Each structure stands twice: as C-alpha cells, then as structure tokens.
Amino acid sequence: MNRSPKDLDTSRRRIARRAVILGGLQLGGAGILGWRMRQMQVEQADAFRMLAEENRINMRLIAPPRGLIFDRNGIPLAENAQNYRIVIVREDAGDVDEAIEKLKKLIEIDPMDLERAHRELARRSPFVPVTLTDQRSWEDVALIAVNAPALPGITPDVGLTRNYPLAEDYAHIVGYVGPVSDYDLSRMDDDDPLLQIPKFQIGKTGVEQKYERRLRGKAGARQIEVNAAGRVMRELGRDDGVPGDSIQLTVESRLQNFVEARLGLNESASAVVMDPRNGDLLAVGNAPSFDPNRFVRGISVDGYQELTGNRYRPLGNKAVQGAYPPGSTFKMMVSLAALDAGLLKPEDRFYCGGHTQLGNRRFHCWKRGGHGWVDLEKSLEQSCDVYYYELAQRVGIDRIAATARRFGIGQQMDLPMSAVTAGVMPDRDWIRERYDQSWRVGDSLNAAIGQGYVLASPLQLAVMTSRIATGTRIEPRLVKMVGGVEQAPRGLEPLGFDENHLRVIRDGMHAVSNSARGTAYRSRIDADGRIMAGKTGTSQVRSVVVNNQDVPWEERDHALFVGYAPYDAPSVAVSVVVEHGGGGSSTAAPVARDILLYALYGTLPPLDSYPPEQRGDIETLQSSLTLRQDFRPGNRLSRA
C-alpha cells in the first residue's frame, strides 16, 4: 500500500496530538491518586492510626483472686482452690479424636464434658485451648504430664475455683458462688468489667453475695497485641489488679459443726447461738443442709430438683428466714410489758382454772386441769397460759408490741445473710393496714401466748434472749473483720428496762430449767457455774389440739426453746426451733442444752454436766454424732 508523505505527516501529527491529550489525562489520573494519598496519609493519618491501634491491641481482663472467708479462729471457710483442668489445643493435637481416645485410656472423662468440648473445638480457632475436663486430681495431672509425648496438644492447666472446705456446715452462712447470669447482670446495677467475663463467679447467696463487692477485688488488665485471627502475639503491658478483701466471721467452726450435727438428729431444725456480751453469732445452724461445692462445680438438674423438692427445705436458711409463732417463748415479752407499764407486780396472782372465758369463746390453758393460783415466776416456770390471757387483757396489744419490738421481735436485723426475715409483731395499726380489720381482744389473747399473728425467727429469739440476759440493746454480728478492719460490736448500751423487772423474768427462766416443776427441768445443766435459764415454747400449727403422734408431720406442733448460760454471768444465748418437733420441753430444750454446753466447754461436754439419770442416754447420743475432725489450723488472722 502506498502512502503519501503528506498522509504520513498528518497521521504522525494526529498521533502526537492525541498522545499529548492522553498523557495529560494520565497525569490528571495520577494527580487524583496523589491527592488521595495525601488526603488519607497526611490529613486523616491520625484517625487511621487510631483504627490500626484498635485493631491490634486488645485488653484482656485479669480476674483478681477472690477474698477468702475465715471463721473467728482463722479456719478457712471459703478459699480459692487450684482447679486442675485438662485442655486441648486443636492445632497442636493433629488428630483430635485420636488424642482424646488415648487420653481416655489414661483417665476417665465424663461423656457430657467430651460432647461439650467437641462442640467448642468445632467453634473456636485452632489455637484456642479448650477444656476437656476440669476439677481433676493432682494424680490425673501427673499422669498426663508423664505421658505428655504420647498426647500431642493435651496439657494440664491450673485455674482457681471456689472451694468450701467445711461444706455443709457453712452452706447457709457463707453461701456459694456461681457463674454470673444475665439475670444477675440485670439486677445488680454493677458496671464492673469483670462481670463480662464468661462464667465469672460471683456470690449467689449468703456472705458471698452480701460482700460481693469487697470479696471480688479490682480487675487487672493485660494489653496484648493480636493478629487478625485473634491469636495473641505478645503482651504489651500488664496490671494485676487488686485481690478481694478477706472476711473473718464471728462463727466458731467446731461449735457450728456440732450444732449442725445435733440439729441433724431431727428432721428439720434450726438454731442460733449468740454471745450476748458482744452480739457475736457463734453458730447459725440449719438442718438438713447441703454441700455448696456442688453449686460451684455446676449442680445437675436432678440434684437441684432433689434439693428444692425436699420437704425439709435444705436450701432454706431457716434460722434467719424462717418465721414461726414463738409460742410460750413470747411470754417474757408480755410480762415485761406489764411490769414496765406498772400494771403488774411480780407477786400479783391470777387463778388458772384451765381456761379463760371471753364472751362465748373459751381460751384453754395447755394444762386442762389448770394451775391454780399463779404468780409471775410460776407463770414462766410452768408456762401457764391463763395468766397471760389475763395479762393481755390488762396490758393491751400495743404495749406488748412496743416492748417486743425493743427486744427485736418484728425487727429487721442487719445481717449479711440472704432473705433475713423481719417476722411479724402485730398491733392495732398493723391489722388495720394488713387486713383492714380492727383488733379484737381475742387476738391479744392469742398473741400473749405467741400464737396468732405473731411470727419470729430463731435469730430474733436469740437476740431477744440475749437482751433479756444482759439488759443491753445488743445487735447480732456475723462479720468480725473485713479487709483487716475490725467491725465494732453494736448495741452495748442498756436497753432501758428496769433491772429489777428483768431480774424477775430471769428468775422465772431459771425456774423453767432448774425447779422440779419447770417445763424444762429434765433438760437442766448439772454443772456448777454453768446453770442454764430458758423458756420452752410449743406453737400450734393447727388450731385444734390433738395428740402429736396421731397427725402427719406437717401438722405437728413446732418445738421451741430459748435460753442462756451461765445463769449468773451469761456468755452464750441460744434459740432452737425444731419444725413440727412436738413439744418444746421434750424436743427443743435438750437440743438447746447440748448446744449451750458445747459452747461453754468448747468441746463435747463431760457427762457429769448432765443430771445423773440421763448420762447413759447422753453418752449414746454423743457417740452417735459424726463430728468433723479435719479442721485445718487457723491462719495468721487475729484469733478471738
């Protein structure tokens, strides 16, 4: 093909012209790229740098060790035990199934645990350790370590978990911890980042729950660099946090153990042992009990249903949550109210013919034949009901209620335990608000013998007894020391009742267990300087009195006893309630006596502190108790 030079020239110029245009466009394009670089790398560099840092730096929380709980002698009640786990890392194991098969030949593994581990292995990144089984023994760990070469990717690992060495004894006082739940989070109003850790253990009941904030400590943090897959590359910084505060309780573990064991001889019972001089709760017993460690490790559904379905309510802290009609143990309140109001002299007498007639209703004394002429001391000694029917009409419910409240009945006690009940101390205002009714004289008669609307917890009864014994406003104290700071006793000042009136009441209580006609004479203490004073109570569950042996357990009377010892220098006060136990004198009084004696001696009492004719039976009883022997020595905390 021929082309003229002119054509070629035209073509060349056209190409050159368009090449310049193209070059210009390309330069423009490059300019946009350069401008974009400047915009991102110079103007917005700081923002992007921050995003890059956020990408790479993760904060991992470090859970601080939870504060420990000790008894008054420094014996550990709640501690952080080493929890030996066996973990597997997928990428190190190679064939996971083969490694697990080999492991199963060495140690036994719960199939449920394995199933869960398999699910987790499938979900997690290959470098994340997955727990195969936990709560293993040290022997298992050693076995794994020795066989490590044959078990690729499987390693023993140790973490901390809560352990309650005295198990059942402190289930209701110390409570237990468990993994934090959504419900806990919604309820607690607590923005502690520790709570966001999956399965983080928080106190669920008892002291563990009430002192949660102090026991938990402050979260530490680890700054780590992670890659895009979340693998930890290195640690950039670390703050270990602050361990939780330790707590020392006022409870004495040997006594607590004895109380639990002694109460355990009945179906369902509770007791509170208190030092009336400073309010220290020496024991808070509930029977039956349960092992709180089961909750920490994760209780099975069956196990839980067995506990909740038990008619003796092992989960309940009946000593502080249970509200019972106090029965005759309430009679001290009525007589004190009368004495204080000046409406009664100790020597005033009423005639008990077996019942009091009020309109067309008859109010019976427990003794159908009547007590004859009864003065104040005799009314307590023999627990005459008619005497108090008369007093109630003379004094009126409002005075009785005011007095009882000063002794703690119907009062909310400030104690770090779950669901502490205030009980009920009714009066005219109360019945108007509660039932929109007016108070009737009959109600006063029922209240005067601790029946009807009156409800009190064993704790309140113990406080009442302590206040009678000392004449002070003493308040119960469960926690002796928090984080090394002593918690001062409260209520050491006088209650404000005439000491002469109180002495009359104490004399009556002395007669109950020391005079041959006293209702608790059989349960007297026969040791010099350890004489017991007390009061029995039998509170009806049903209105018709029948023989307790003939009705089902749920319909039998509650047996109560309150008392203190030594009579002349009270150092221990006790209240015992045996649910549906029958009579206070036959069932509750012996329990209270055994507890008082144990508290006074600090160990199983010698047989000669019991009346001679009972020593044989007592010996049998003592040997039938299984008492804990494995108390670990108390640690460096102050000893009481």
Added chain:
Amino acid sequence: MSYLENNLRTVPTGPTKLLYLNWPIVLLLATVASVGFLMLYSVAGGSLEPWAEPQMKRFALGLTVMIAAAMVPVWFWRNVSGLAYGVSLLLLLLVEFHGTTGMGAQRWIDLGIIRLQPSELMKITLVMMLAAYYDWLDIGKTSRPLWVIIPLFLIALPTYLVLRQPDLGTSILLVTGGGIIMFLAGVSWWYFVGVVGAGVGAVTAVFSSRGTDWQLIKDYQFRRIDTFLDPASDPLGAGYHITQSKIALGSGGWTGRGFMQGTQSRLNFLPEKHTDFIFTTLAEEFGFVGAFSLLSLYVAVVFFCVVSAIANRDRFGSLVTLGIGATFFLFFAVNMAMVMGLAPVVGVPLPLVSYGGSAMLVLLLGFGIAQSAHVHRPRTR
C-alpha cells in the same frame, strides 16, 4: 511498508542496538521491581522466601526477555501481531475448557515451566493487533463506521472470553486499553461520545440484570461493587478488605511506620498482601513519602513512553509504545485506586511489584516491543 519509506540505513544494527535502548525506562522498571522485592521481603516477615527470591529470578528472566525483544526489529513484531493475537485468543478459548481454577476464576494454563494466564498475554497482543491494524489501515478510512467496527470486534472477542472466566479487572483493562489505541489512532471524537453513552447504558443493563436469569456478571462481582459503593455496610464481610486496606494506608502517615513495622500487614489484617494489596503495605511502612515516590516512578515510566512515542514517526511503533504505556498506567492506576477505596476491588495487580510470574513476564515482553520500536525508529540524517 511504512518503515521502507524511511531511511533504513539509520537504524542501528547488531550489539550496538543495546546503546540505543530507552535506558531511562529500563532503569525505572528495575527500580520499581526492586521496590517490589523489598516489599515482598517485608510481607514475608523479613524473608526472601517464599516470594522475594522467586520474584527476583522472574524479573531477571523478564529483563532478558525484554532486551531480547528489543533486539528484534520492530517490523517483525508488527508482522506477527495478527498471529500473536490469534494465538492469545486460542489460549483464552483453551482455558475456557481446560483452565485451572484459581481464586474462583478459570485463568491459568499450566505449561509445566510457568503457569500462563492467557488474559495477561492478551493485554499486550491486543495492543499489538490494534497498532498493526491502524498501521495497515488507510488513514482516511480511520473514522469510517466499517473500519471502526473491525477493531471494536477485535476488542470485544477477548473481552467476552475474559469476562466469562470471570475476570472483571482484566476485561476493563482490555476495553480501556483497546479504546485508548483507537483514540490515539485518530478515530473521531464522536465515536467516543457514543461509547460513553453506550457505557452508561451497559452499566444500567448490568445492574438491571441482577437477580434475573440473564445476569451478566457474577454475584461476587455485584457484591464487590456494592462494597465499593459503601464499604461500611459490611465491615467484617466483603467490606473488610477495603476497610483494613484503608486503615493500613492511612495509618502510614507522612513517613510510615518503618520497614517491616507495619502492624496491619504483619498481623494479617491485610488480605492478599503479597499480590493485589502490596501497595497498602508499602504505604503503611513508608508512608506518604514512599507511596508518592512509587507513584512518581510509575508516572515517569509512562512519561518516557509518551515522549518516545511522539518522537517516533513510525505509526506502529508509536501506537504500540503508547499502548504499552497506557496498559501499564491502567494497571497501577486501577490497583492504587482500588486499595485507596476509589475503585471497586477488581483484582488488578500492581505492575512489577505484586507477586506473580506471568503478569510480569508479559508486561516486560510488552516493554521489549516498545523498546524495539524505540531502537528501530526511523531516523533522518
């Protein structure tokens, strides 16, 4: 024969040709490739393996191929243009049936020594074919409809095959590269106005085909476009790549975080950091200074191509040089725009820097042909 119309005696012969190479371009390309080695060393965590060393070997091979191609007279290249185009087309058809699937697309033919991507080869042979076509075509006919339809057809055929693989990035490069040659050859402006109009229509068609039986591009390509339009809509899914890339780039700042100190690349937040996203690592570790310097190197290469082409009175030589330069420009511009969030993620490597054998070899072959055009350009005494 256009070159016969010029004075052949002025063209250098024998080994002296080496002196007449466009040395600035050779040096620039070697510098760019060295930057690539450095970055491949860095993203491997300070190791020549697995990327830097093979890349060096390939570059040495590619440099040899380029100089060898430059020694071959440009009229040979012009004469084999048609054949090269045809072979490329055949290879594209071959991968349609026998290709190895990589990254969800059929792209490779395993030749034993190297794995060839015919689509890469096509980028160069299409340029050659069109340059040869316009060299042959009577100048007066350039803008006549019949003679415009023929090059359009030449472009459309390989584009269709590449799109079927599917490789959206290469198809865009083919269409744009082909269009640029037509524009340089002097096709009337009106056609380009028409094409822009048609382009708008095509985009509309592609989008309206979404979810229908005749859907024109794959779902993942649609998703990439969505992500491009709004990366924040899916920061941990499809938008993750571009978001992380922008973070890495921006966090580089003025001078970067230091060689091998880029946290985004070192901690694997960056995807495909040794191939399509290697520029991000460079920008993170060397900052604006490093990124802008590399951009300048690229622009300089294109600049020397344009200068060489304008100075070349041979039509084929001029068009092929501009075409290679434009293809090179499209490569790096699309790649950079992509990692900076200015263009969708279409899978275009950064030329000479991204790890990859056949792309580099073919590109250097292309530069060899441009060098040949430079060496064998008509000279007047």
